[in-house]
Amino acid sequence: MRDFKPEDVVGGYKEAVLDLYGGLRRVVFYTNIETPYPDGKLIVSTTDTNGIITHGNKAFVEMSGYTLDELIGSPHSILRHPDMPAVAFKDLWDTVSKGEHWQGIVKNLRKDGGYYWVKATVIPNIRQGKLVSYTSVRRKPSRTKVEECTVLYASLK
Amino acid sequence: MTYQFTVSPDFSPDHLSGWYIFNTWLQKQTGEGIHLEMYNSFQEQGTAIQNDGVDLIYANPFDAAMLVRDKGFCPLAKPVGVADEALIAVSADSAIYDVADLSLGTKIAMTDDPDVRMMGMMLLEPGDLSANNTQIIHCNAYILVAKQLLQGHADVGVFLAEAYDDLSGMIKSKLRVLVRSEISVIHHALMAGPNLAHRKEELQALLVAMGADDKGRDVLKNLGFEAWATVDHEDMEFMIDLMDALAV
Ligand SMILES: Cc1cc2nc3c(=O)[nH]c(=O)nc-3n(C[C@H](O)[C@H](O)[C@H](O)COP(=O)(O)O)c2cc1C
Numbered sequence: 001m002r003d004f005k006p007e008d009v010v011g012g013y014k015e016a017v018l019d020l021y022g023g024l025r026r027v028v029f030y031t032n033i034e035t036p037y038p039d040g041k042l043i044v045s046t047t048d049t050n051g052i053i054t055h056g057n058k059a060f061v062e063m064s065g066y067t068l069d070e071l072i073g074s075p076h077s078i079l080r081h082p083d084m085p086a087v088a089f090k091d092l093w094d095t096v097s098k099g100e101h102w103q104g105i106v107k108n109l110r111k112d113g114g115y116y117w118v119k120a121t122v123i124p125n126i127r128q129g130k131l132v133s134y135t136s137v138r139r140k141p142s143r144t145k146v147e148e149c150t151v152l153y154a155s156l157k
Numbered sequence: 158m159t160y161q162f163t164v165s166p167d168f169s170p171d172h173l174s175g176w177y178i179f180n181t182w183l184q185k186q187t188g189e190g191i192h193l194e195m196y197n198s199f200q201e202q203g204t205a206i207q208n209d210g211v212d213l214i215y216a217n218p219f220d221a222a223m224l225v226r227d228k229g230f231c232p233l234a235k236p237v238g239v240a241d242e243a244l245i246a247v248s249a250d251s252a253i254y255d256v257a258d259l260s261l262g263t264k265i266a267m268t269d270d271p272d273v274r275m276m277g278m279m280l281l282e283p284g285d286l287s288a289n290n291t292q293i294i295h296c297n298a299y300i301l302v303a304k305q306l307l308q309g310h311a312d313v314g315v316f317l318a319e320a321y322d323d324l325s326g327m328i329k330s331k332l333r334v335l336v337r338s339e340i341s342v343i344h345h346a347l348m349a350g351p352n353l354a355h356r357k358e359e360l361q362a363l364l365v366a367m368g369a370d371d372k373g374r375d376v377l378k379n380l381g382f383e384a385w386a387t388v389d390h391e392d393m394e395f396m397i398d399l400m401d402a403l404a405v
Contacts, residue, residue, distance in 0.1 A: 037283075038339075039336045040244075040280060040336050040337050040338045040339045040340075041338075041339045041340070042340050042399075042403075044342075044399070057342075101401075101402070101405055103405060119282070121402040121403070121405060122402075123398055123401055123402050125394070125395075125398055127391075127394060135395075135398055135399070135402065137399055137402035137403060139279055139282065139403075140282070140283045141282075141283065142257070142282060142283050142284065142285045143257060143283075144285055145285075
């Protein structure tokens with residue numbers, strides 16, 4: 001997963017360094033430009049049990065700003081926004097690795113530095129009794145939920 | 158033995174005779190006795206399934222999880238190019254232009270089609286609406302959902318998109334769509350129970366061949382689609398996972 005490049009970013013940006021799982025560090029650029037969630041659509045992606053993206057639908061590609069080729073094979077933290085608190089994702093992984101559903105409001109970082117909010121449900125995919133992958137299904141969150149989480153996440157940083 | 162066949166009670170009334178014609182075709186092709194029983198409600202159909210009284214079903218996606226995971230059904234085929242989508246409509250003169258502007262206590266007219274209800278409630282979530290803070294008006298048909306809107310009894314109506322599109326132009330001119338789902342991977346499917354599972358490949362081959370055969374296509378025309386495509390186990394499992402994720 002490569003660092004952000006200024007030429008990919010649209011608009012004035014700030015810089016942050018993300019400390020990701022496994023000692024990975026990534027320099028990201030982020031702007032104040034929100035891409036509204038597309039009405040009526042679901043953003044769907046699947047990862048292997050280590051969180052590496054294996055599938056994504058068209059809305060996933062469109063909203064993230066990456067090509068499908070760039071997404072597949074990358075850790076899902078390719079969408080990690082610096083405003084998201086680490087505890088949210090710790091809770092996500094603790095929950096799904098037990099075989100349970102996780103639901104939360106997530107701010108995602110686009111390739112162009114912009115962001116989009118989703119209501120995500122991450123579920124373990126169980127086949128013949130075995131955990132084989134994880135799928136996240138996102139839908140449009142309400143503005144009130146987004147406002148609540150903006151305040152909450154800032155307090156958790 | 159005579160196999161028991163049923164069709165999800167949300168079938169369009171226009172297709173009722175089509176399902177009987179399909180059943181006749183199926184019996185001729187397989188050389189088996191197949192009895193088609195159309196249940197009046199999801200509840201009656203559910204009871205028949207629980208009592209192992211169904212061997213073949215054209216199932217609502219909402220029932221797929223129970224059929225596959227609890228009752229050992231396997232998917233056979235789905236109609237090509239037909240997905241279940243939902244939409245939210247209001248009366249054309251409503252002051253509401255965005256789901257986000259709806260308020261608590263909103264009166265929602267809907268049918269009991271389980272997958273459409275689920276998708277409909279999902280489309281209303283951006284307005285912070287849920288079954289707990291709204292009033293549901295139950296309707297037995299989509300035309301009655303439209304009526305509730307036109308008469309001002311309901312604020313919003315939840316429709317199967319296809320059923321909305323099939324309303325008369327006159328009725329549609331008095332309604333307005335707020336939001337339409339674009340999910341494209343939720344669909345009805347023909348599924349075989351444990352008694353028929355040993356003929357899965359044969360049945361799938363017969364179904365897929367229908368679309369390439371004049372007689373077969375005529376039969377399908379009465380059901381409103383042109384061909385069957387096979388659904389494999391993983392496709393079905395994926396749809397079930399997706400429905401699971403949306404149900405919460
Ligand atoms: C199916 C699935 C989908 C995920 N989707 C996202 C996502 O959209 N955005 C995100 O920041 N993290 C997502 N995550 C969590 C990431 O794997 C990762 O934990 C997170 O970005 C934080 O990075 P870190 O774990 O390396 O600290 C997802 C995880 C799974 C299993």
